[in-house]
Amino acid sequence: MGALTGALEPLGLAWRIPAEADRLGDVIVVLPDGRELGLQLKSAALITADSLPGQLRRWSKGSESAVASVAVADRITADARDGLNQAGWSWLDLRGHLRLTGPGVFIDSDVPALTSPVVERRALSGRVGIELAALLLLTPDRGIGVRAAATMLSRAPSSVSEALAALRAEGLVDGANKPEVPHLFWELAENWQPVSQDVASIPGPGRRADNAALRLGLDEVETTVGWALTETVAAAVYGAPVSTRASHPPDFYVPDRATLRRAVQLLGTATTASSRAGRVRVAPVPLVCSRRVDATAWAKDEWPLANPLFVALDLAQDPGRGREILDGWTPREVGVRVW
Known part of the structure; x- marks a missing residue:
């Protein structure tokens, strides 16, 4: 949320946190004419054209129809930006660009780049995370428990548990320990360095x-x-x-x-x-x-x-x-x- 509000302020837009009874998303933008636009935020480390369809399906579940949806990511590829536009989604690429659309508002502007991303990308920063990601992608339809994965990888269960929690926190693995495909593949590809x-x-x-x-x-x-x-x-x-x-x-x-x-x-x-x-x-x-x-x-x-x-x-x-x-x-x- 801080990433989005930090992008709104340089554009001269006010915002407030909605009251629980408002049911207007995660943050409310106050427009210059006094009208308000509720925004519901969905975050990811990376959004690509390949990962976007699955991400939109997940994010659309339980979304409030009365608010605008905003995808916030460390990086959004050019073709994924086009896909979000076509789907009617707003988005914030933390490298420095905001597109926000809704009743009475249209913003498509560069904004200051964020040095602290909304998602701390640490799941694939270590060897255990990379090994676990590869193991999960080998059998994407079957979730693997911590102890089973630790045995297969010859790693300590505590290390595997920590890596799995990080993958889940970044939306790369679901609650059943199944990989989010193809999102996890492309994240692993970025860290694949033989x-x-x-x-x-x-x-x-x-x-x-x-x-x-x-x-x-x-x-x-x-x-x-x-x-x-x-x-x-x-x-x-x-x-x-x-x-x-x-x-x-x-x-x-x-x-x-x-x-x-x-x-x-x-x-x-x-x-x-x-x-x-x-x-x-x-x-x-x-x-x-x-x-x-x-x-x-x-x-x-x-x-x-x-x-x-x-x-x-x-x-x-x-x-x-x-x-x-x-x-x-x-x-x-x-x-x-x-x-």
Whole structure:
């Protein structure tokens, strides 16, 4: 509420807090002619075109019809702003823009940026929050309890409980511990920062000693830890609308940084783009290499695949091409669309 009232004051608009009996929302704007406009506030860390439909459905439940609805967020993307306008919602982007519409009022103006956002974005600021978000998105239709999640992530229940409470407070998880899709996916995408290194060669047959040292994990793929194919090549195997040639350099997730260092040592460092045979990465979460997919029953590629969730998170790092691919991709053989 303080964020909105702080944006109203520089525009010369007075406001007051409604009495309980008023039923006029969270704050009332007093217009220059003395009339009043009730505003009901809904907050989020991020609003995108993908997250907006679900957010509007949730926010519309229990909303008072006699007041104007205002979405307040740390960041509202341009296409989400258009969607809010079309839906008849007012909005405040805390980076510095207010659009407020209602009977007798129309404001579409830059305002001072807020240094203290309405929602403290801390749910995905630590490793446990990122790991928990990934775990929830792997099974979006099934809520996971604190102790079960702690066991799966090898984390202390107290840490998982704190991370889950933060996710819930930011509207990223519902009361049943189910992720708010696709909102949580795009929040996780913003915090998805693998460590990567280009290499001059990739593992292959006839290199048994090297392959063992690299912890490829080619046996019993879905119950062991090992390398996982991701990015463009994996997306193509999954049937995503990507254009790729047979010689496209593959991207692999490896179990840990020690394996990445060993891979660079054994496979060589690619010093130029033309000498790059592939890329090895360490994911922000161990789940990538412990929840791999064996696609040999339905695809020609023999490499274990990263789950479609993690492939999608990699693609999402490209705001142009990646978003276009994700818009047209719904996993068929395995995985769930959460973007």
